[in-house]
Amino acid sequence: MAETSIRKRVLSGMRSTGKLHLGNYVGALENWVRMQDQYDCFFFIADWHALTTDYADTSMLKENSVDVLLDWLAAGLDPARCVMFIQSHVPAHAELHLLLSMITPLGWLERVPTYKEQKENIKEKDLGTYGFLGYPVLQAADILIYKADCVPVGEDQVAHVELTREIARRFNGFYAGPVASVSLARDFDVSGINLPRGREIFPEPQALLTPAARLPGTDGRKMSKSYGNAIMLTDPEPVVRQKLKTMVTDPARVRRSDPGNPDVCPVGDLHKIFSNKETMAKVNEGCRSAGIGCIECKGWVADAIVKVLNPMQERRKKYEDNPRLAWDILEAGSARARHVAGATMDEVRDAMSISLGYEPPRSSSK
Numbered sequence: 001m002a003e004t005s006i007r008k009r010v011l012s013g014m015r016s017t018g019k020l021h022l023g024n025y026v027g028a029l030e031n032w033v034r035m036q037d038q039y040d041c042f043f044f045i046a047d048w049h050a051l052t053t054d055y056a057d058t059s060m061l062k063e064n065s066v067d068v069l070l071d072w073l074a075a076g077l078d079p080a081r082c083v084m085f086i087q088s089h090v091p092a093h094a095e096l097h098l099l100l101s102m103i104t105p106l107g108w109l110e111r112v113p114t115y116k117e118q119k120e121n122i123k124e125k126d127l128g129t130y131g132f133l134g135y136p137v138l139q140a141a142d143i144l145i146y147k148a149d150c151v152p153v154g155e156d157q158v159a160h161v162e163l164t165r166e167i168a169r170r171f172n173g174f175y176a177g178p179v180a181s182v183s184l185a186r187d188f189d190v191s192g193i194n195l196p197r198g199r200e201i202f203p204e205p206q207a208l209l210t211p212a213a214r215l216p217g218t219d220g221r222k223m224s225k226s227y228g229n230a231i232m233l234t235d236p237e238p239v240v241r242q243k244l245k246t247m248v249t250d251p252a253r254v255r256r257s258d259p260g261n262p263d264v265c266p267v268g269d270l271h272k273i274f275s276n277k278e279t280m281a282k283v284n285e286g287c288r289s290a291g292i293g294c295i296e297c298k299g300w301v302a303d304a305i306v307k308v309l310n311p312m313q314e315r316r317k318k319y320e321d322n323p324r325l326a327w328d329i330l331e332a333g334s335a336r337a338r339h340v341a342g343a344t345m346d347e348v349r350d351a352m353s354i355s356l357g358y359e360p361p362r363s364s365s366k
């Protein structure tokens with residue numbers, strides 16, 4: 001039977017970075033899997049966003065996009081419950097990006113905190129490009145083209161959603177008004193069911209703050225592929241155990257007989273995320289009294305992590321063995337996304353007086 005309730009729409013994406021790690025899972029993906037049953041979810045692989053910084057070598061771009069998809073499917077995203085697609089397969093994002101760039105003041109982009117930060121920190125790439133400055137406008141287009149109600153983000157991305165809201169407001173201010181009888185994108189949910197239409201062209205999306213679980217990598221810094229400290233979702237059990245064995249611990253615990261403190265130990269942080277209450281109690285008691293060794297403690301956290309990764313790796317195998325299956329999911333998702341995005345663009349073009357249909361010259365009606 002068709003779903004009749006109107007769910008809020010969520011839009012989120014990940015860059016085409018290739019295989020994902022535990023930090024990606026805990027920081028976003030795990031939350032997305034939960035949201036599939038609460039929201040009308042559109043998740044996209046942002047290959048154009050990857051180009052804003054990694055434009056010089058695109059040889060791995062497509063393969064990286066597919067790897068992201070395989071990890072999404074492995075983690076439990078389900079094509080029957082959400083729409084998954086590749087950004088570049090929905091060219092309407094680029095058209096809306098262009099139109100929004102016409103109305104976005106330069107100053108708004110120059111003051112985006114991540115723009116300044118990344119320009120200062122990433123010295124090995126030339127980020128003095130038009131595409132890099134404009135990537136928040138592309139993000140705004142990604143969000144607004146689906147008329148998303150909510151965008152799940154971490155603290156550092158809130159400014160981008162705020163910018164999207166400002167762009168939506170500016171667009172509505174210039175162009176919103178009575179629209180012609182084109183079908184509106186928000187008239188359909190994932191299953192193509194008719195929904196009531198709103199009056200604004202772009203609703204202002206809300207940031208949905210993802211509880212920030214900061215996952216440490218094996219060297220204690222934030223888990224990141226570029227630091228070489230990540231546990232990948234595809235790492236086989238022996239690799240996970242080996243990586244955890246080398247993980248840094250509470251620096252005060254030099255000898256086995258020294259008591260430690262799980263609250264200042266990166267392994268303790270992993271326990272808090274992955275271990276159950278009983279194990280957590282054993283860690284707290286054993287570490288503080290020097291009753292356990294760090295190797296034993298790391299073994300317990302490895303057990304908990306392997307328990308999370310095993311079913312994912314089993315699910316992933318089905319698609320690794322038959323990559324065409326995964327590609328078919330992307331094609332179907334992209335078609336659904338194009339349908340919704342296309343309806344928004346009809347409305348946008350109409351509002352901006354650049355619609356595709358014939359209109360008699362105004363002067364001829366005199």
Ligand code: SF4
Binds near residue numbers: 250262288293294298
């Ligand atoms: S026993 Fe565990 S929590 Fe304590 S310092 Fe060693 S690894 Fe860290």
